[in-house]
């Protein structure tokens with residue numbers, strides 16, 4: 001207890017343990033992310049302060065990035081997820097923090113959500129956190145979808161698919177009344193291609209990958225590279241049994257035209273360009289701040 005003026009203040013410490021296998025995160029040195037008064041828990045004799053700590057090693061950029069992802073994810077969940085909703089759950093590393101927060105709130109608030117996954121990973125996350133797994137077959141209309149992104153530009157155009165789940169992610173986003181992006185601040189760019197140098201992911205039918213590669217190179221320049229697996233010989237195979245080409249481009253692009261050109265090539269199943277889909281993007285920084293950018297439309 002700490003005395004402030006005549007009031008007694010309970011410090012409610014809410015350690016947010018970063019669950020990573022990286023050795024640095026296991027050192028668990030807390031870094032204060034934010035500290036705010038919670039007036040909803042105010043009683044006649046006490047005022048609760050909520051302090052968020054992030055377990056980090058000093059100077060470790062990876063941990064700072066994880067802290068940014070976490071604050072963005074928690075804020076997006078708290079602002080947009082409500083009782084009884086059908087919720088689309090994205091894929092990647094940032095969405096892990098969002099599902100953790102949904103699970104945490106579900107325990108306290110009995111949210112009664114139906115969660116629709118965008119990948120095998122999302123399916124497991126939903127089940128691991130005791131949430132109800134649904135499908136588009138039984139819930140074709142989604143209230144809110146939350147997902148990460150590889151880069152977000154000024155128009156809220158996105159590159160997605162760094163984790164190879166772009167096709168189901170796009171379907172889920174397209175079925176959602178509102179689609180929100182969560183990311184650390186590195187993903188916030190004016191122009192796509194500024195920080196994300198791995199290109200635009202394109203899901204292709206395996207039998208067509210060579211002609212698609214050649215056609216995209218002829219039509220758009222740049223280079224469409226077959227994504228190779230890292231712990232298996234051969235290419236990455238998506239949850240849908242397809243391959244991924246990463247179209248590495250140079251300079252600013254007319255993204256709606258690029259999207260049309262790629263989609264028109266037979267054998268292309270989906271692109272990782274998400275244009276005019278996101279309602280807002282939440283970008284978190286290690287100090288606990290979150291920048292929210294909304295769609296201009």
Ligand SMILES: O=C(CO)[C@H](O)[C@H](O)COP(=O)(O)O
Pocket residue numbers: 090091092093094095147148149150159160161162163164165166169
């Ligand atoms: O599109 C995705 C997977 O297909 C991810 O959402 C995107 O790659 C961002 O991932 P992370 O949250 O790990 O940065």
